[in-house]
Amino acid sequence: SSGQHRTEEFRKVNVLMKVPALRDGSFTLAESIAILLYLARKFKTPDHWYPSDLQKRARVDEYLSWQHVNIRGKGSKLFLTKVLLPLLTGQPLPPEKLEGVTEELNVVLKQFEEKFLQDKPFIAGSEISLADLVALVELMQPVGAGYDLFEERPKLAEWRRRVEEAVGKQLFQKAHEGILNAKNLTADKIAPELLEHFKHQLLKQ
Structure with a gap:
């Protein structure tokens, strides 16, 4: 509720300026479901x-x-x-x-x-x-x-x-x-x- 996602710094992570957003090295990703699936695949979570x-x-x-x-x-x-x-x-x-x-x-x-x-x-x-x-x-x-x-x-x-x-x-x-x-x-x-x-x-x- 602080509005940090409206800053120019956050725009570099998600140009849509919405949360959640993920930065993994130089890779950035928006949308909660896409982020969940990315993390599940990357970290090989339990099946x-x-x-x-x-x-x-x-x-x-x-x-x-x-x-x-x-x-x-x-x-x-x-x-x-x-x-x-x-x-x-x-x-x-x-x-x-x-x-x-x-x-x-x-x-x-x-x-x-x-x-x-x-x-x-x-x-x-x-x-x-x-x-x-x-x-x-x-x-x-x-x-x-x-x-x-x-x-x-x-x-x-x-x-x-x-x-x-x-x-x-x-x-x-x-x-x-x-x-x-x-x-x-x-x-x-x-x-x-x-x-x-x-x-x-x-x-x-």
Whole structure:
């Protein structure tokens, strides 16, 4: 939220001036999914993260292709609407607006359970993969905004528990500390240019 990605120094890493971005020697890379796959291949991570098995890898790719405008899109929309919109307008969030973005998220959560999770321990089968990691990271955005989407979804809650245990609960909590404290966010903690960007984005919806 400091706006460091808007500097000329950061432009050398990512001309789009967005995070995340990676610099590996003289090589630079943008987009979170591309970065994850690059790191998995470069450091030869355990096979379950991005399986060598053709069909298991296809399941991971399938989810990563779907999630951008679904889990990620609807989850971040709820987060931005519930946390940032009241900061930008100085007004309480209209209940009907919150209901609308919550329903959009609920639709894709149902699709996630029925299509991708089904009755499997993890998205690609019996072992955790990058797909599970990406999915849970995005689902923690609404949780950080105060919407506990796991509360009345036992299948989703059990999947979350398995992912947390596979990653390590302490590491999981540390990684999500910032987002889980988002409800305490105040406007003075956000760079002015970011506030303007979000204001334009949210008020036109």
